[in-house]
Amino acid sequence: MGARKGIQEECQPVSRRAILKASAAMFAAGILPPASAVFAKALERTQDQILGPFYPIMSEPDRSGDLTRVSGGSGRAKGQSIIVRGRVCNPDGKPVSGAEVEIWQANAAGRYAHPDDTNPAPLDPNFQGFGAVTTGPDGFYQFKTIKPLHYPAGSIGIRPAHIHFDVRGRRDVLVTQMYFEGDPYNEKDSFLQSVLNPDALIVKLLPPTAEEPEFMVAVFDIVFRG
Ligand SMILES: [Fe+2]
Structure with a gap:
């Protein structure tokens, strides 16, 4: 497999050795508590968001990892194709294997394939809208999907x-939402703005790789207890 754009080899943003070295010096100077206390705060759990009204309880998630195509469909889903990828880690920065990662979303017109969605925008017969994958030993996950549109x-x-x-892991369940940098509705959204650090739930779309020239890339790492 080629390089995974934007994905680090380890989950932790700061290396264990760097934390130890810095905290030892600051502990000696009386500035910091022991390194064990610093490690406990090394990675914050990803912030929770509401499940929302359009969880697709009436259908099974697609497991192909590609939501942009439907078996027997007429082509790729409408909209900007994107790859959403990242690592699932525990607060110690260790990859969580066997985690079930589900995503669901509106299509490129802002419509969910859910009977309770009253948005008159059209459905896209080539878009799955609901997918799931299981992380491997490296905690890695990836979906091909499209960038959804905002919706009323x-x-x-x-x-x-x-x-x-x-x-979903063996002892923790995390429900959240991932947003896109530059969306004009981010700053007014009461759900996004309800968390302590909204920027941590916002991703920047990166340019496509040579291997997947049509797909922009969003990296969204997830931290939960595993
Ligand atoms: Fe939603």
Whole structure:
């Protein structure tokens, strides 16, 4: 397999050795508690978001890893094709294997394939909208999908483009949403702005790789207890 754009070999943003070295010096100077206390805060759990009303309970998720095609369909789903990838880690920065990563989302017109979605925007017969993969030993996950559009949500207003995640491990379940940098509705969204650090749920779309020239790339690492 070729290089995975944007993916680090390890989950932790700061190496264990670097933390040890820095914290030992600062502990000696009386600035910091012992390194063990610093490690405990090395990776913050990914912030929770609501499940939302359009979880597709009536269907089974696609397991091909590619939501942009439907068996027997007439082509690729409408919209900007993207690859969403990342690592699932525990707070110690260790990859979580065997985690079930589900995503569901609106299509490129802002419509969910859900009977309760009253948005008159059209469905896309070539878009799955609901997928699941299981992480391997490296905690890696990846989906091919499309960038969703923002959509009207009644009295809440317009929801910015986002992809829902449900991540299940052996002792933790994380439900969250991933947003896109530059969306004009991000700053007004009450759900996104309800978390302590909204920027941590916002991804920047990176240019395509040579291997997948049609797919822009979004890297979204997930931290939960595993
Ligand atoms: Fe949604």
